[in-house]
Amino acid sequence: MKKIFIGLTILIIFIIGIIYSALFTKTGNNFVASYIENKVNDEQKDVELKVNDFTLTFNTINFNATISDDSNINIAGDLEIFKKRVDLKYDININELSKLENLINQKLNGPFATTGTFKGDANFAVIKGTSNVAQSQTSYDLKLADFEAKNINFLIENAKIEKLLHLLNQKSFAAGNLTLKGDIKDANVSSLDGKITLNISKGKLNNQVINKDFNQNISSPIYFKSDIIADLTPNKASIKSDLITSIVDVFTNKTEVFIDNGKILTDYKLDVKNLQKLEGIIGTKLYGNFITSGNIAMNNGIIKVDGNSNIFDSLTKYSVKLVDLNPEYVKFNVANAKIDKLLHILNEPVYADGILNIDGNITNAKPEVLAGVIKTQIVNGKVINPVANTVFKQNLKKEITFKTDTTTTLIPNQAITSSKITTTLANLDIKKAVFTFKDAAFNTDYLLDIPSLSNLYDVTATKMRGGVKINGNMQSKNKSLLLTGNSKLLGGVLDFNLKNDDLHADIKNIQIKELTHMLYYPDVFDSTTALTLDYNMLMKKGKLKGNLVKGHFLPNNFSTLLNQFAKFDITREVYETVDIDTNIDKLVLSSIINMKSKNTQIDVTKSILDLEKSTIDAVINTKIKKTQFTLNVKGNTSKPKISLDSKDLISNQVNKQIDKNKEKIKEKLNKVLKGKLGDDGAEEVLKNFKSLF
Missing domain, CATH: 3.10.450 (Nuclear Transport Factor 2; Chain: A,)
Structure with missing residues (x-):
């Protein structure tokens, strides 16, 4: 042992x-x-x-x-x-901290210096020091109990934000001064007690760096300042913050951070006093102001936002839920929004006013399982004529009112809409419009009902009467538009399709008499149509070609004039086909017309119809049997002036009368001249007289 x-x-x-x-x-x-x-x-x-x-x-x-x-x-x-x-x-x-990356397993940049003291023992110790981190004046005082931080005091004064970002290996998105002060009397989470304040002054965003990294186009300088106060209590931090910038102000009166589970509850208020200053960020010029406020709750990857806004002078409420930053549901209600305020904010001329209501309930906002309903309503809508006339180059005089009711149903990858638009000009009914999000394709039916064409006068500058209904479909995909339509019109059928800017229409069996009646033109001719129209909407030019079938003239000034001079009733003539070839240049129609019956032939080699001015200028070359003459039609389409080049008609009538009374005339001539003319003298006189006509 x-x-x-x-x-x-x-x-x-x-x-x-x-x-x-x-x-x-x-x-x-x-x-x-x-x-x-x-x-x-x-x-x-x-x-x-x-x-x-x-x-x-x-x-x-x-x-x-x-x-x-x-x-x-x-x-x-x-x-x-x-x-x-x-x-x-x-x-x-x-x-240079970047050289220490392999030692500290973190990329830091720039210089770092600190000096201080470390005094104490295992039970209690104090660390005091100073630093110039980020060109600041920094001091710190840590009290340790059993080598754990118990009391922490620090002051980082006037640190340069751009230097801090560089230190943390971030790009210099901003510059300014930052002061951070902490007085933590107890750093233990369960008995936490203290206060932290943050002040940012002379802040300015670095537009060049932000534009490059975030694909923005900010040109105006953006300044900011901020004050944050955090009160620390057991297991919780209560924060009040103000962020004042040159584009938007953000306020939170009470933000609660629960340290043990990471839950965050906060209120918020965003105040944009001048939306125009957001143009460089959102890429769109807006006007006016915008305020929204509400509450946010964050816990375990779930974020809930409930707020309200006065946008467009409305009473707007919204609720959003995000799970792992993916939207789960979105609910919103926009009540009594002003359309004139909407147009003003969107930088559009205020050509209408009225009330806009929107109610949205998107129960599942994930694209693959999208579900929800959005209802939109416009009431008391009215076009502001002076503004609309200037913007759209119109001449509106009568009041135009409108209202809409629209329901959109959301399903995976699609929005399906039904809508009814009622105006004093026309009504539009859409039963099923489908928009596909994946390829931005749009497909819809429509029914356009114009109960009274007379209400369109201010828009078309053409006097019309009657009504018309057009139904069809519209498709849009890959920047290509196809619009088709069909209408039973004036006893016939109109079929058309519009491919981007090119319009093609087939006009069949429409009654010309009903058409001229609709256009307030005189009843001159009646037939059915077989016409084709090709027109470019962008160039406003096109061509109308085809035939009028089985036509005949109606009693009118033209037929009366012919009957009076030619002793011929043209209303009895039947024209199997009338060839029409018309060039269209905006609202001016230049036509060539050829028509032939058993006894007549009519050629219009020059006809100019101005729909905007309601004027006509036409030259009509007419042949009745063997008699030829020319008619000139000129003036207002409702009552044009018709003039006749009557030389042939007069010559024909004179010759007829001479031939009929030849012997009597010769007898009187010989009697008056007492035989001085000889046997053939009277005959020669009559011949010379007829040659004058």
Whole structure:
């Protein structure tokens, strides 16, 4: 037993001797210094650590090292290892933190320097120091109990935001001054007590960096400042913050952060005093102001937002739920929004006013399982004629009112809409319009009902009467538009299709008499149509070609004039086909018309009809049996002036009368002239007289 005790004693003394030799002698110190150097330098090649001095005794320590010849770490003072007591001074000066990335496993940039003291023992210790981090004036005071932070005081004054971003390996998105002050009396979460304040002044965004990284086009400078106050209580931080910028102000009166579970509850208010300043960010010029406020709850990846707004002078409420930043549901109600305010905000001329109501309930906002209903209503809508006339180059005089009721049902990848639009001009009914989100394709039916064409006069500048209904479909995909339509019109059928800017229409069996009646033109001719129209909507030019079938003239000034001079009733003539070839240039129609019956042939080689001015200028070459003459039609289409070149008609009538009374005329001539003309003299006189016509 005695031998065992003596052996253990010797072993313990030997171990203590080894430890003493390894730690507290010059040889041991050199060994430790070399070990530290090798450990750091062998594991990476970016920096080189050189320990200039490492001296450790029972009571003191001195450590001085150089990193890559331009950074220094110096720690010196009393160190009583066995009593766990320290009284140290430290001085750390790193010229470039990026060189330490492999050592600290984090990319930092720029210089860092701090000096201070570390005093105390295992039960209580104090760390005090200063730093110039991010060109600030920084001081800190940490009190440790059992080597855990118990009380923390710090002040980072006038740190440069751009330097902080560079330090944290972030791009210089902004510049300014930041002051952060903390007074934490108890850093234990369960008994947390303290206060933290943050102030940002002279803040300015770096437009050049933001535009490049976020694909923006911000040109105007954006300034900002902020004040944040956080009160720390057991397991919770209560925060009040103000962020004032040159484009939007953001306020939170009470934000609660629950530290144990990460739950966050906050109110908010966003105030945009001038929406025009957002143009560089959103890419659209807006006008007016915008305010919204509400509450946000965040917990375990779930975010709920409930808010309200006065947008468009409305009473708007909304509710949104996000799960892992993906929308789950969206609910909103826009009540009594003003259409004139909407147009003003959207930078559009205020050509209408009225009330807009929208109610949306998107029960599932994920595109693959999209579900919901959106109802839109416009009431008391009215066009503001002076503005509309200027913007759309119209001449509106009568009041135009409108209202709409629209319901949109959302299903996966599609929005299906039914809508009814009622106006004093026309009504539009859409039973099923389908928009596909994946390829932005749109397909819809429609029924356009114009109960009274006379109401369109201000728009078309053409006097019309009657009504018309057109139904068809519209498709839009890959920037291509196809519009088709069909109408039973004026006893016939109108079929048309519009491919982008090109309109093609077939006009069949329409009654010309009903058409001229609709257009307030005189009843001149009646037939059925077989016409084709090709027209470019962009160029406003086109061609109308085809035939009028089985036509005949109606009693009118034209037929009366012919009957009077030619003793011919043209209304009895039937024209099997009338060839029409018309060039259209905006509202001016230039036509060539050829028509032939059993006894007549009529050629219109020059006809100009101006629908905007309601004027006509036509030259009608007419042949009735063997008699030819020309009619000129000119003036207002409702009552044009018709003039007749009557030379042929008069010549024909004179010749008929001479031939009929030839013998009587010759007898009178011979009697008057007493035979001086000879036997053939009277005949020659009549011949010469007829040649005058």
